[in-house]
Amino acid sequence: MTRDPAAQAAGNIDTSRVGWPTPADLEAVPDPAEQLRRELMWAIENRIDYAPRSLQTRLGPSELGHPCARKLGYKLAGVEISNPGDPAWYPTIGTAVHGWLEEVMRWLNGHLGTLAEGGPRFLLEHKVSVGEICGEHITGTCDVYDRVTGIVVDWKVVGEKQLKKYKDEGPGDQYRAQAHLYGRGWQRRGMPVTKVAVMFLPRDRMLHAAHMWSEPYDEQIAVQALTRAEGITTMVRGIGKAALPMLPTADAYCTFCDYFLPGSTELEEACPGHPGATGYLK
Ligand code: SF4
Structure with missing residues (x-):
């Protein structure tokens, strides 16, 4: 799906989808049920992707206690998500x-x-x-x-x-x-x-x-x-992404982390995960 950042910021639907069949041209659709399935899935994924909760950039009460300081740092530094995963x-x-x-x-x-x-x-x-x-x-x-x-x-x-x-x-x-x-x-x-x-x-x-x-x-x-979040915020605002490799990590469901990238060595852009991480619960 095409993601338009401006539309996401406004919480608008992605209108880039074209080619909806009309009753007049439905005869040309080989499998209407399959066509309908794809359109229903498109609508569901669209609304998940464009839901306001997907677009928050500042830390909220639900995140402040996250055990991984580096993850908070990535968000504060505005690092692009490297592990988008399936629609949420x-x-x-x-x-x-x-x-x-x-x-x-x-x-x-x-x-x-x-x-x-x-x-x-x-x-x-x-x-x-x-x-x-x-x-x-x-x-x-x-x-x-x-x-x-x-x-x-x-x-x-x-x-x-x-x-x-x-x-x-x-x-x-x-x-x-x-x-x-x-x-x-x-x-x-x-x-x-x-x-x-x-x-x-x-x-x-x-x-x-x-x-x-x-x-x-x-x-x-x-x-x-x-207090902990203020310390992380102060570091990131002070030295930017250079703070990220210095922030301590934690075994916190790394494979589901937005900033996880196996084998990453560019810690300012993505994280290889906490050393020896075992957490896998969904
Ligand atoms: S991948 Fe794991 S260690 Fe790295 S930032 Fe995310 S939660 Fe922290």
């Missing part, structure tokens, strides 16, 4: 489920009615400012804040292997930091935050396999993630 179908499933869950929570709010102090119990999809990096506000959209318990919840839709890993080992640095960053966002809005939680929902198993992780809110976990 799994994240698309996650986005679609998030939308449905928001509807569910709005229904639940309506069912519960307003609290005595006014307003709904659950605050949904609110934009919160979690802190600053080099003087710039870092904002993100928090899935759920429960005004009754003071618990912040983030939904994650994950595959079977990931689900087992999160059940056995906890949510990992990235999701843990993200949860506490959202907690800090609510705290900065003057709301009490008691705990942070990640609700892991199975992408390919029965719903009862869902797992909720939670722990008491700790602002320091959020502050540490911001």
